[in-house]
Amino acid sequence: MRRTISLSGRRKLDLNNFDLSLDSGEFGTGVSLSVTENFERDSYSATSVVRVRLSENRRFVAVDFGPPHLLNRNVPVFMEIPDIEFHTPSYEITVVEKGGESYGKVLASTESRRYYDNLNFGADGLIKAMADTSLGNRLWALDLSGAEFPVLRVNGEIPSVLDWVSSNPVFQACVLPDVLKQVTSHVLDTDEFERQPWHSEWMEFLRTIRKFGSVPTDPDGRDSLIDELTDGFLGNFRFVEKIASSVEH
Structure with a gap:
């Protein structure tokens, strides 16, 4: 080795x-x-x-x-x-x-x-989670319109849904990669002079997953970077292992 x-x-x-x-x-x-x-x-x-x-x-x-x-x-x-x-x-x-x-x-x-724990949904986290009863048949939606951190709105018709979001590895494995992709795409596409303070926090988080310099300007390079960050995120948080462990027990 x-x-x-x-x-x-x-x-x-x-x-x-x-x-x-x-x-x-x-x-x-x-x-x-x-x-x-x-x-x-x-x-x-x-x-x-x-x-x-x-x-x-x-x-x-x-x-x-x-x-x-x-x-x-x-x-x-x-x-x-x-x-x-x-x-x-x-x-x-x-x-x-x-x-x-x-x-x-x-x-x-x-x-x-x-240290980040699955994007940390708490008060000091990179993303906020809130229950929303207006989602109809949708399980979740992502709100990137605010000046503060992104908001993951989850269907409030599900009992104790916020506890489920922060602790259920199946939900996290199925939803968080798409959340990561959407937020990352938004951050990378935002001009530097238009960025909010939370954009810098997210860039710091992304660089803990994979170190990178300047953001690629060509679409293929940008998409490739987002895919690598998503794969790195999945590897770091080992969702498959967590799900397998929860099923075994």
Whole structure:
């Protein structure tokens, strides 16, 4: 397997080898972390630890998940951060030496990325969800006319529909890719001087899925970029795995 070494001497970790999620714990924010089969957990010393660094609004915390070789693949480890709540923090995953003369040395690290949870439908999210009883036989509609974030209107005739939107992996897998495509197309097609503040938030989110420079001006290049972002979104949030898991249980 190819390894990438930065000029600092530390190994670069692939974020796709980790699955991180934030949850509300009893006393603060809970962090769940699991590793995939591609993470070379046995290539680090027994005295090193996997560490997640979170930062948001001048709040910073580092959470240690133990030695890499003890992390079970695809089995999440949960750690709670007392008295601190995070919503959409920046995060970085590192492997840090905790023994001997190299104590504190960062052996490997991922790039820093902002945390988004399925577009985060909450008050601080990239998209707002609202129940709408005027949709008739339509399940959902997307409103991009406002100066604030896009609004996903879902049929209010469905009981507890907003809970369903934020937690049902089947709904998310079927609807969110189309939502992503529509919003992305809208953002890319909007002239820079006409963009709203939320457009910048969305561009930042899109670049966490796939890094890209200037937006292609030709239709084929633009459509290709949107398809790559959609595929990356589906891969990052692993909807098929979540649906399969929910069916099994």
